[in-house]
Amino acid sequence: MQALIPEIKEHLGGPFRTVGEKGFTVLASRENTYIIEFHSLPEGVAWPEEFVNMYSQKQHDGESLKVIREATDEEIKRFRIPVWVQDDDVPECCGKPMFFVGQxxxxxxxxxxxxxxxxxxxxAASFYVFTCPKCLSCEAVGQQY
Ligand SMILES: [Zn+2]
Known part of the structure; x- marks a missing residue:
């Protein structure tokens, strides 16, 4: 899988640069839409800033995700993506990582x-609620700056 990112934020229709699979992480997906985060960007791409979640769509070739724009707060909520203050800290239950409910x-x-x-x-604190899809146990994680 690779990602195509527009070179300039003001021209989301392209031209695009290609980012290999090591350059980004898929945070969540639903059908053909993905929320991804870039770790490294190719030269010539002047955005996004670090840790910005990007809304993208899988292309017909099935191999690439095309960045459409920055993800909105509403999408981050709908895709159930925790916005961590510190490092990721997903609790486990029944031997598996718990599911994020909201923050x-x-x-x-x-x-x-x-x-x-x-x-x-x-x-400046955030509290993250998780649940276990096997036993419905709940757990909260707190983080602050
Ligand atoms: Zn459990």
Whole structure:
């Protein structure tokens, strides 16, 4: 599998550069649409920035993914992709990695420290909820900057 990325963000219709399979990771897919993240970009491509998730489509040749644009927040949610603050940290259950359900970011939480709390999350934390598709156990992972 290879990825085709437009050289310039303002010209999403091309020209394109080719990125080999070691240059990107598929984070999630549904039918012919994929969310991918690039690790390295060929010369002549001035975007995206690091860690930006890209919405792409599988081409008719079945061998290439064509980048359409940056993925929207809505797509990242719909494809169930955790936006990690730190390194990936997927818990396991029943011997397998758990499935990501969704995440809660600090901007939707009460940031005030509870009375008597010895420690608390400071102001840039995210909480990731996972479930096990075998036993429906749930687990949360917290991360902060
Ligand atoms: Zn389980």
């Amino acid at each position: 809660i970011d600090d901007d939707t939480l009460c940031a005030e420290r509870p009375k008597h709390a010895k420690m608390w999350w400071h102001d």
